[in-house]
Amino acid sequence: MNDETRGAAGTREAAPEELSCEESLALVYEYLDGELPPDWNDAVRRHVEKCRLCYPYFDFERMFLDYVHEAGEGTERASPELERRIRDLISGETGD
Amino acid sequence: MNQASESGDDRRREFESEALPHLDALYGLALRLTGGDEPRSEDLVQDSVLKAWRSWDRFEIGTNCRAWLMTILRNTFINQYRRDSSRPSRVDFDEISEGPGAGTLYDADPEGRIFDRLVNEHVIRAIQELPDEFRVPIVLADVEGLGYQEVADTLGIPIGTVKSRLFRGRKRLQTRLHRFAEEMGYLP
Numbered sequence: 023m024n025d026e027t028r029g030a031a032g033t034r035e036a037a038p039e040e041l042s043c044e045e046s047l048a049l050v051y052e053y054l055d056g057e058l059p060p061d062w063n064d065a066v067r068r069h070v071e072k073c074r075l076c077y078p079y080f081d082f083e084r085m086f087l088d089y090v091h092e093a094g095e096g097t098e099r100a101s102p103e104l105e106r107r108i109r110d111l112i113s114g115e116t117g118d
Numbered sequence: 119m120n121q122a123s124e125s126g127d128d129r130r131r132e133f134e135s136e137a138l139p140h141l142d143a144l145y146g147l148a149l150r151l152t153g154g155d156e157p158r159s160e161d162l163v164q165d166s167v168l169k170a171w172r173s174w175d176r177f178e179i180g181t182n183c184r185a186w187l188m189t190i191l192r193n194t195f196i197n198q199y200r201r202d203s204s205r206p207s208r209v210d211f212d213e214i215s216e217g218p219g220a221g222t223l224y225d226a227d228p229e230g231r232i233f234d235r236l237v238n239e240h241v242i243r244a245i246q247e248l249p250d251e252f253r254v255p256i257v258l259a260d261v262e263g264l265g266y267q268e269v270a271d272t273l274g275i276p277i278g279t280v281k282s283r284l285f286r287g288r289k290r291l292q293t294r295l296h297r298f299a300e301e302m303g304y305l306p
Contacts, residue, residue: 051285055259057266078228085230086223086292087260093238094245094261096146104160105141108167112130115171 037065045069046076050083133174137167140184144191150257151195154246162198166191188262196272199254222289223296226306232299244294252287255280260288 037059046069052058053066070076144166148159170177170190177186223232245253245261258264258272259280266284270277299305 051288052281055266055284079224082224082228082230085233086288089230089233090241090245090256090260090288090291091263093241094150094257095143096150096238096242098142098146098149100141100145100163101160104145104163105138108138108141108164109134111164111168112133112171115168 037061039065041065041069043069043073043076046073047079050080054080054084054087129174132179133171136177136179136183137170137187140187141167143184144187147188147191147257147262148195150242150245150261151192151199151254153248153250153253154243162191162195166194169194192258192262192272196254199250200274223292223299226296227299232295232304235304236295236298236302240295240298241291244291244298247294248287248290252283252290255283256287256291259284 046053046066049058049062049066053063053070056063058066070080141163144163145159148162148166149156152158152162166187170187177183245256248256254273255269258269259266264272266277266280269280273280296305
């Protein structure tokens with residue numbers, strides 16, 4: 023699997039009516055990221071909704087991405103020293 | 119716009135009240151992008167805020183100041199990163215594990231229970247420990263919510279490379295989270 027061939031959707035052919043599990047799994051992230059063309063998006067959705075193997079896996083990957091997005095924001099605080107330094111620098115550039 | 123004579127203090131106060139409330143968010147993004155390098159993150163925040171201040175005339179009050187600042191910080195980081203990373207990619211090709219399969223996090227915890235149990239610090243550590251070539255696309259796409267094309271444009275790499283780095287970076291993250299979960303006794 024290399025960069026350019028992963029995911030048949032990259033070729034922009036019209037999506038087939040039916041996708042296999044393998045084809046759907048190869049597109050899991052493009053599907054969840056909302057990056058597929060509409061016909062491919064629908065084809066993956068149709069497969070996943072009725073596939074008892076793919077459905078839980080796609081659900082798991084969606085939970086994972088939501089988790090990374092929410093947790094990745096973090097709760098770190100900029101130090102008061104950094105804020106003071108920035109305020110000083112801005113004042114210095116105000117020209118008064 | 120403002121008269122030069124009366125503008126100085128007003129402009130500065132306006133900038134401070136619009137921009138400085140976002141320092142924590144900027145610092146968090148800087149930490150994520152630099153892989154948790156605190157001094158470098160502080161420098162990055164400082165450089166970015168000063169850049170913003172110098173182009174404050176071009177910012178339209180009422181539009182999204184946080185997004186504007188985050189973009190400045192992202193671009194400042196990327197400019198440094200691209201300058202420093204003309205070195206060849208250090209990607210190794212050991213660890214492709216794809217989809218459901220033995221030994222994956224999904225295999226161990228298909229219902230994703232660990233996402234409720236691990237604390238946010240775990241994912242932050244897992245992200246920050248990723249090698250640059252995976253960490254930066256993951257931060258841009260998964261934390262900041264940029265689309266593939268935006269990530270490709272920002273990093274100056276083909277969209278296919280963005281896809282494969284996200285794929286492999288996400289699998290690495292899952293492997294790391296899996297290990298955290300085992301260490302904490304959440305998973306057998």
